[in-house]
Each structure stands twice: as structure tokens, then as C-alpha cells.
Amino acid sequence: MDINTELQEKVYKLFEEGRIERFIGYEKGSLPYKTKPCIIRKKEDVRRLIFNQFCVNNLSIYLRGSPMKTGILANTCTLRSITMLIQQKQVNPENLFVIAVNCAGMADKEGNILDKCKTCNHELPKIYNELIGEEITVSCKPGDEYNFITELEKLPVERRWEFWNKEFEKCVRCYACRNICPVCFCRECVADKTITQWVSKLNQSSTNEFYNLMRIMHVLGRCTDCGECERVCPVKIPFRKILKKMEKEIREKYGYIPGRDPSEAPPLTTFKEGDPEEGIK
Amino acid sequence: MEEKLDDNSKKENKPATWEPKIYAFLCNWCSYEGADLAGGSRRLYPANVRIIRVPCSGRIDPLFILKSFEHGADGVLVSGCHPGDCHYTEGNYFARRKFVLVKKLLEYVGIEPERFQARWISASEAIKFVDTVKEMTENIRRLGSNRKLVKNIGETISDRF
Numbered sequence: 001m002d003i004n005t006e007l008q009e010k011v012y013k014l015f016e017e018g019r020i021e022r023f024i025g026y027e028k029g030s031l032p033y034k035t036k037p038c039i040i041r042k043k044e045d046v047r048r049l050i051f052n053q054f055c056v057n058n059l060s061i062y063l064r065g066s067p068m069k070t071g072i073l074a075n076t077c078t079l080r081s082i083t084m085l086i087q088q089k090q091v092n093p094e095n096l097f098v099i100a101v102n103c104a105g106m107a108d109k110e111g112n113i114l115d116k117c118k119t120c121n122h123e124l125p126k127i128y129n130e131l132i133g134e135e136i137t138v139s140c141k142p143g144d145e146y147n148f149i150t151e152l153e154k155l156p157v158e159r160r161w162e163f164w165n166k167e168f169e170k171c172v173r174c175y176a177c178r179n180i181c182p183v184c185f186c187r188e189c190v191a192d193k194t195i196t197q198w199v200s201k202l203n204q205s206s207t208n209e210f211y212n213l214m215r216i217m218h219v220l221g222r223c224t225d226c227g228e229c230e231r232v233c234p235v236k237i238p239f240r241k242i243l244k245k246m247e248k249e250i251r252e253k254y255g256y257i258p259g260r261d262p263s264e265a266p267p268l269t270t271f272k273e274g275d276p277e278e279g280i281k
Numbered sequence: 282m283e284e285k286l287d288d289n290s291k292k293e294n295k296p297a298t299w300e301p302k303i304y305a306f307l308c309n310w311c312s313y314e315g316a317d318l319a320g321g322s323r324r325l326y327p328a329n330v331r332i333i334r335v336p337c338s339g340r341i342d343p344l345f346i347l348k349s350f351e352h353g354a355d356g357v358l359v360s361g362c363h364p365g366d367c368h369y370t371e372g373n374y375f376a377r378r379k380f381v382l383v384k385k386l387l388e389y390v391g392i393e394p395e396r397f398q399a400r401w402i403s404a405s406e407a408i409k410f411v412d413t414v415k416e417m418t419e420n421i422r423r424l425g426s427n428r429k430l431v432k433n434i435g436e437t438i439s440d441r442f
Contacts, residue, residue, distance in 0.1 A: 202432065245389050
């Protein structure tokens with residue numbers, strides 16, 4: 001049985017049993033190599049559901065703030081984000097029915113595996129209700145996922161500044177990275193505030209840097225490296241290069257991996273007495 | 282604050298007698314008292330430091346640090362009570378995690394590590410405060426004024442093209 005039929009039958013059954021009121025999944029996009037997220041509300045519509053290697057969107061963003069009983073199709077990225085949302089008390093796990101899918105990595109239109117999937121060695125967090133698809137093994141060896149930033153890490157300070165300054169200068173402040181991010185869930189964002197204006201609206205590289213660094217600080221310890229910010233960025237700022245670096249620091253210092261276990265405490269809301277004090281005298 | 286410019290330095294957009302400007306966020310219960318004690322016991326320290334009093338080092342948001350640089354600080358000092366001595370029991374433990382990560386982030390994007398310093402200074406450690414300010418001022422004087430993350434009113438990216 002192919003994966004689409006399996007998925008559709010499962011969802012149909014869920015609707016019949018009344019276990020879900022809506023289902024979040026993917027449907028066909030406008031081009032063969034595109035898919036788009038869709039929300040199914042009637043059991044007759046389950047025929048629209050598909051899953052293939054072009055299902056890149058992180059669906060967990062549609063979960064927040066809904067009291068409905070929701071079913072969701074989750075690949076590794078989505079599942080890890082859901083874990084994070086449960087951990088941050090943004091989603092009630094009782095209303096949730098997760099159909100996880102063994103994902104062998106997503107592809108771009110030429111069929112090449114995406115960069116974020118090449119550096120993924122995450123196992124599916126055990127929060128799903130059902131699992132579909134053939135079993136796969138993770139391809140990236142532990143420790144290898146940070147290889148793509150070591151080059152940048154080794155550069156001298158000035159060169160690193162040149163690199164990031166050039167990248168952030170491109171930013172057009174469309175805030176797409178913030179809007180797509182599953183863990184950017186503040187009702188009111190600092191970037192939108194005009195009374196006590198933290199983020200200036202000036203068209204200037206320093207204000208772009210301020211905005212981007214602010215966003216990165218705010219997702220520290222919550223970013224599950226789903227790569228959505230990088231995907232939606234119209235000027236292709238390599239956010240993962242900076243987010244992955246911070247993920248590495250948090251992992252080394254506090255032994256915390258985001259999106260692993262919903263009962264863990266986020267690293268910045270907790271502490272240990274013997275935490276490292278690098279750089280503090 | 283208006284700084285006088287002479288002809289040569291105008292071209293470089295640099296004041297004639299440039300002095301480093303350091304913003305210091307000090308915890309009310311320890312470091313601020315420490316700075317007070319330094320003054321009270323007539324210890325001299327460079328006048329480059331601008332002290333901002335906060336209720337606890339845990340109050341220091343990473344945005345304060347970015348904003349300081351944006352407003353033209355050449356260095357930022359954050360300081361609180363030694364771990365275990367917090368007036369609010371555990372504020373500085375949370376602050377410690379924040380400072381360590383912010384420091385890493387700033388270094389990674391290319392801010393010189395000397396420009397952002399974190400210290401534990403208690404109310405009795407006036408000398409440590411004086412030494413810290415002296416050391417930071419020296420280091421930053423060597424590095425020169427900060428041009429990174431600084432907001433220039435009136436200049437936009439499109440002006441450069």
C-alpha cells in the first residue's frame with residue numbers, strides 16, 4: 001500500500017470515529033515539485049491528502065491557539081516543533097492526534113536532498129500516536145551536523161563580521177522569518193512595538209542586525225532547526241549558520257537538545273549551580 | 282552630548298579627543314554598591330563608564346546590550362552578585378546562562394570579545410570594580426571606537442548605491 005492511501009485511510013477512520021475535528025496535512029501544489037499545507041475539516045476531503053519528498057512546510061505553526069481536536073501529519077521537523085510547543089505550553093497534547101511519518105529527507109525541485117536534511121540525525125520524538133511509512137536510518141553521524149559552520153567559526157573576528165554584515169545588510173525586514181517560525185509565538189512582538197521602540201524602523205544595516213540578532217536571541221534554546229526561516233527568506237540569509245552555532249553551544253554547555261522530550265525544561269528557564277562560566281570573571 | 286570635531290577628524294568622522302564610552306549595567310545590591318564604595322573610598326577610576334542601575338543581573342535583557350551598541354557604546358559591562366549571593370536567590374544563575382550565550386553570539390557575528398564583559402562584583406569589591414573599569418577602558422582604547430551595530434541617524438543603506 002502506498003503511503004498516500006495509508007494516510008488517507010487512517011485520517012478517514014479518525015474522522016469516522018470522531019477523534020478529530022480537523023486534520024492538518026499537505027495537498028498537491030501548483031507545480032509537480034510543490035506541495036502546500038491544507039486543513040481538512042470533512043471526511044470526504046481526505047482524498048486531497050498526500051505525502052512526498054516535497055512536503056517541506058513545518059505544519060506545527062497551524063496548531064497554536066486552537067481548542068479544536070486536531071490531527072496532524074508530522075515529519076521529523078514538524079514533530080520536533082510540536083514537542084517544543086508542548087514543552088512551552090502552547091499546544092494541549094490532549095487535543096492532538098499525531099500521525100508521524102518516517103521521513104528520509106526532503107528534496108528541492110531537482111531532487112537533491114535539502115541541506116537541513118543532510119545534517120539531521122534526529123530520531124522521532126516518541127510523542128506520536130501512529131507511525132506510517134517505511135523505516136529509515138538516519139544518515140548523518142552524530143557530531144557531523146555542525147561541520148558546515150566550523151569554517152566560519154575559525155575565521156578571525158573581523159572576517160566573521162564582514163560575512164554577517166553582508167548577509168544582514170540584504171535583509172528587507174519583511175519579517176517572514178518571524179512569521180513562519182513555529183516557536184516565535186509571542187502575541188505581541190518586540191519588533192512591532194512603537195511605544196518603547198526597541199527595533200528601529202530605519203533602513204540601515206545596524207537596525208537589520210539588531211532585528212536579526214534579537215530574533216535569534218529570542219529563539220535560543222527553542223529553535224529545533226526546521227530551517228523554515230531560511231526557506232522563506234526572500235534574500236536568502238543563512239540563518240541556520242547562526243542558529244546551529246547557538247544550538248551547538250547550548251548542547252555543549254547545558255546538554256540540552258531542543259525538541260527531544262516535551263517534559264524537559266528549556267535551557268534559559270532553568271539553571272544548575274555548576275553551570276560553565278566561560279568569559280565571566 | 283555634542284563632541285567637538287576638528288578638521289582632520291571630520292573626514293574620519295571621529296572626535297578629536299576620542300574616549301571610549303562604556304555602558305555598565307550594575308546590580309543594585311552588589312556591583313552598584315561596589316561602585317559606590319569605590320567612590321566613597323576615593324578610588325580613582327576612568328570616567329569612561331556610564332553606570333545604569335538595574336534591580337538584579339537577571340533583569341539585564343540581551344536587548345539592553347544590543348541597544349547600547351546601537352546607541353554608540355564602545356563597550357558594555359554587565360555585572361551582578363557572585364553566584365549564590367543573589368538578593369533574589371537565583372536571579373544571577375539565570376543571568377549567567379544568558380550572558381554566556383550572548384557573549385558567544387556576539388563573538389560569532391564578529392563583535393570583539395573585549396567589548397562585552399560580564400563580571401561578578403560584590404558590594405565590598407570596590408577594587409575589583411575599579412580594576413575592571415580600568416582594564417576595559419584600556420582594552421577598548423586599543424581597539425578603537427566601535428563601528429559595528431551603531432545606528433547612524435540620517436544614513437540609509439540605499440545611500441551607498
